[in-house]
Amino acid sequence: MQLPALASEAQIKPEVFYETCIRNIANGDKNALGVLYENTKTAVYGFALSIVRNSQDAEDVLQDTFVSIYTAAHSYKSLGKPMAWILTIARNSALMKLRRKKHIADISDIEWNAIADDPAHVSSEERLVLATALRAITPEEGQIVMLHAVAGFKHREIAELLSLSLSTVLSKYNRALKKLKKVLEVNNVHAQ
Amino acid sequence: MSMRSEEVEAKLKDAVEKTTPDVFEKILERCDGHQGVVYAVPQNMAEQARPRKRKRRIAHVAASLAAALVLALGGVFAYNTLSNNSVDMLVMLDVNPSIEIKLNKNARVIEANARNQEGIQILDNMDLKGTHIDVAVNALVGSMLKYGYIKESTNSILLSVEGMDTDKTATLQKNLMDSIGLQITSANGAVISQNLTADAALQKLADDHNVSYGKAALVQKIIDQNSHLAFADLAKLSINELNLLFASKHIEAAGVEQQGSASDANYIGEEKALQKVLAHAGIEQTNIQYLTMELDFEDGLIVYDIEFTYNFVEYEYEVNAVDGNIIGSSQEKADSTTAQDGTGSQSAQASERFISEAKAIEIVEAHSGIRTYEHLTIELDKDDGTYIYEVEFHVGDKEYDYEVDAVTGAVISAEIGD
Numbered sequence: 001m002q003l004p005a006l007a008s009e010a011q012i013k014p015e016v017f018y019e020t021c022i023r024n025i026a027n028g029d030k031n032a033l034g035v036l037y038e039n040t041k042t043a044v045y046g047f048a049l050s051i052v053r054n055s056q057d058a059e060d061v062l063q064d065t066f067v068s069i070y071t072a073a074h075s076y077k078s079l080g081k082p083m084a085w086i087l088t089i090a091r092n093s094a095l096m097k098l099r100r101k102k103h104i105a106d107i108s109d110i111e112w113n114a115i116a117d118d119p120a121h122v123s124s125e126e127r128l129v130l131a132t133a134l135r136a137i138t139p140e141e142g143q144i145v146m147l148h149a150v151a152g153f154k155h156r157e158i159a160e161l162l163s164l165s166l167s168t169v170l171s172k173y174n175r176a177l178k179k180l181k182k183v184l185e186v187n188n189v190h191a192q
Numbered sequence: 193m194s195m196r197s198e199e200v201e202a203k204l205k206d207a208v209e210k211t212t213p214d215v216f217e218k219i220l221e222r223c224d225g226h227q228g229v230v231y232a233v234p235q236n237m238a239e240q241a242r243p244r245k246r247k248r249r250i251a252h253v254a255a256s257l258a259a260a261l262v263l264a265l266g267g268v269f270a271y272n273t274l275s276n277n278s279v280d281m282l283v284m285l286d287v288n289p290s291i292e293i294k295l296n297k298n299a300r301v302i303e304a305n306a307r308n309q310e311g312i313q314i315l316d317n318m319d320l321k322g323t324h325i326d327v328a329v330n331a332l333v334g335s336m337l338k339y340g341y342i343k344e345s346t347n348s349i350l351l352s353v354e355g356m357d358t359d360k361t362a363t364l365q366k367n368l369m370d371s372i373g374l375q376i377t378s379a380n381g382a383v384i385s386q387n388l389t390a391d392a393a394l395q396k397l398a399d400d401h402n403v404s405y406g407k408a409a410l411v412q413k414i415i416d417q418n419s420h421l422a423f424a425d426l427a428k429l430s431i432n433e434l435n436l437l438f439a440s441k442h443i444e445a446a447g448v449e450q451q452g453s454a455s456d457a458n459y460i461g462e463e464k465a466l467q468k469v470l471a472h473a474g475i476e477q478t479n480i481q482y483l484t485m486e487l488d489f490e491d492g493l494i495v496y497d498i499e500f501t502y503n504f505v506e507y508e509y510e511v512n513a514v515d516g517n518i519i520g521s522s523q524e525k526a527d528s529t530t531a532q533d534g535t536g537s538q539s540a541q542a543s544e545r546f547i548s549e550a551k552a553i554e555i556v557e558a559h560s561g562i563r564t565y566e567h568l569t570i571e572l573d574k575d576d577g578t579y580i581y582e583v584e585f586h587v588g589d590k591e592y593d594y595e596v597d598a599v600t601g602a603v604i605s606a607e608i609g610d
Contacts, residue, residue: 030220037216046208059213066219099370126207133204138442149201150208165463171485180200 014039018082026073033070040083043151044090050142051094053134055127064093083151084161091161129184136183141176144169196573281355281364283325284406285332286431287341287348289314292404299325299364304332307404313339329368333375342379347455348435349376351385352406361387362447373451382452384435386410386445401427410434413445425492433494440487456487459513465496468516469509475502487513495519504546504572546572546598552581556594559603562587572598580604 018040024032041062048061068089076085134142143162147153153161159169195203280297284290289310294302301320306312314335320328333349336342342349351368355361369385376383388409398408401424411426414437426434435454437443460468462485470477480500488497494513499506510520547555549570557563565585573582579598584591595604 030223033219033223034216037219041216042205042209042212045212046205049208055211055213059215062213063215063219063222066216067222070219070223126210129203129207130211133207138444145201145204146208149204167463167466167483167485171462171483174482175484177197177200180204181195181197184200184203185195 015080015082018086019076019078019080022069022073022076022082022085025070026076030070033066036069036086037066040086043083043146044086046146046150047087047090047143048094049130050134050146051091051139052097053139053142057094057097061090061094061097064097065090068093083153084157087147087151087161132183133180136179137176141172141179144173145176145180148173281353281361283329283364283368284350284352284354284404285329285336286350286352286404286407287336288346288430289336289341290404290407291315291332293320293325293328295325301325301328304328310341314341325364325368326371330371330375333372337376337379342376342381344380345455345457346430346432347376347379347381347452348430348432349381349383350406350410350431350435351383352388352404352409353385354388354390354405356389358387358389365447365449369449369451376452380452380455382432382435382450382454384410384431384438384448384450384454386413386449387447397423403427407431407434410438410448413448414438414441414443416445417441417443421489426489428492429489429494436487436494437489456513459487459494459496460511460516462496464516465511465513466498468511468518469498469507469521472509472518472521473502473507479503490519493519503549546579547601549581551601552583552596552598555596555601555603556583556592559594559606560592562592565592 018036021032021036021039025036044065045058045062048065049055049058052058052061065086069086072089076082079085137145140162144158147158147161148155155169155173156166158164158173159166162169164172278296279294279302281295281299283293283295285293288308290307291304291311291314292307293304296302301323304315304318304320306315314332316335318331318335320331323331329351333342336349349372351365351372353361353365353368355364365385365387369383372383373381375381386406386409388406391409394408394412395405397412398405401408403411407427410431411423411434414426414434415421415423418441426437429437432454435450436456438448439450439454466477466483466485470480480502483500484498486497488495488510490497490510496509496511496513498509498511501507504525506524508520508522508524509518511517512519549572552570553568562585565587568583568585570584571582573580575595581594581596581598583594583596586592591609593605593607593609595606596602597604
């Protein structure tokens with residue numbers, strides 16, 4: 001079956017669409033891997049970034065995640081939660097990355113600025129938004145915000161994925177948004 | 193006008209979208225050649241815990257082996273390294289037992305000393321002289337597990353590494369942290385670690401309060417960012433309580449790392465504390481906004497600090513974390529936009545003139561003639577300097593959007609969409 005390029009064009013629920021992709025990937029379909037990649041790369045990258053907190057490592061995690069998806073797709077069991085599966089892989093890859101580097105909290109300013117100055121990508125404003133935002137909140141808050149804002153997870157789903165209670169997620173989410181608002185306003189990167 | 197939550201989210205999403213690199217070519221290359229490491233993937237969400245369990249058992253066996261090895265070989269190592277006696281680094285373990293280990297430049301033990309009665313029990317008759325610090329710490333933590341010092345209700349270990357060479361202490365800190373972390377997974381343990389340099393003032397503070405240098409350093413880090421707390425009070429807390437506070441207050445200090453979660457089994461838990469507060473306030477949980485909960489220390493007690501907004505009133509509660517008694521509460525009139533736009537007292541004054549949410553809904557019902565609907569949401573917003581209620585609800589497939597002046601109650605706009 002030839003897949004449409006975007007979940008929105010498939011006229012089916014994204015979960016069903018992603019599961020179809022994963023089933024096709026299990027049969028060695030690299031086109032399906034490309035489709036899944038295009039649809040979910042932002043969520044995977046954002047989530048990875050919130051854990052590893054620098055763009056180079058997040059990029060590595062993005063790669064690792066999709067290589068793992070390719071090799072493990074046959075073991076996927078349909079539970080109607082393909083995104084949770086994908087992001088669990090991303091999380092494991094990111095944690096593995098951290099364990100290897102053996103640094104968790106000590107991100108130097110140089111590394112933070114590297115996010116903002118990376119010449120490989122065009123927009124400096126977006127990089128600044130990310131660097132500022134991530135620096136202002138804790139890694140756990142960052143994960144919660146990324147899962148909600150970028151991956152589109154509901155708070156209840158985030159609680160399940162991160163093994164936290166719903167009220168903890170809500171509390172951390174509210175605290176993180178307060179902090180983000182403050183830094184984004186101070187840094188004058190207000191939405192137009 | 194200030195940013196709304198949706199704007200913050202949209203801004204963030206946009207930034208991530210624009211900065212996500214395109215690495216699909218590289219992924220394809222790796223898939224073809226199966227290059228690099230492929231990480232273990234959970235079969236499904238429910239099975240995630242399984243491999244971890246197996247690891248735990250291995251860790252436990254490894255711990256007892258290491259302890260046996262120390263007992264058997266301690267003397268031999270001591271003979272080999274006897275000549276190397278100048279102290280290069282100090283490693284301190286604090287649970288309740290407190291132990292200080294002096295190391296030479298090769299990270300081998302010169303001597304290990306107990307700083308309290310419990311520490312003597314842990315050191316037992318172990319001869320650690322000359323053993324590598326990895327093995328020594330493994331044996332000591334194994335002994336702490338055996339004697340039940342790391343258990344469900346108090347599961348935290350403080351690891352402190354002190355020395356002149358900060359690169360060296362940081363490396364040792366991370367290595368030891370990893371191995372301790374693995375060793376105590378069976379007890380659901382948690383580690384908080386720090387690397388330190390010598391500080392005479394801090395040493396005096398530690399001596400005055402009869403705590404280890406490591407514990408004093410940790411207390412000082414909490415106080416540095418919470419000036420209302422007193423050293424003498426915090427020094428009385430257990431390592432587990434300090435670890436909890438550290439995490440809950442989101443303290444970020446250079447050189448400090450945490451792994452695992454400090455146990456809150458002695459406390460009633462955030463959920464229960466929240467229920468107590470809601471019962472006291474007579475408010476349903478579904479109606480509150482801007483909830484934040486944090487463990488805090490107040491008048492010698494560990495408390496849950498719970499804040500939320502309900503009907504334009506900010507509630508703040510302090511709940512005794514052990515017995516759940518409410519020990520403090522305050523309410524301050526404000527409106528939900530205060531939290532959003534930070535105009536503070538100005539909007540607090542304005543809120544006193546606002547009609548209630550219930551009144552706004554009544555007005556919308558009267559205007560639309562509809563009294564049966566689904567998914568009603570009401571939100572106070574500020575638009576061009578005017579406070580309005582945005583009321584939305586659904587009838588079948590149709591969505592109704594209303595804007596009601598929050599002061600006068602006038603219907604400003606009414607839209608029906610699909």
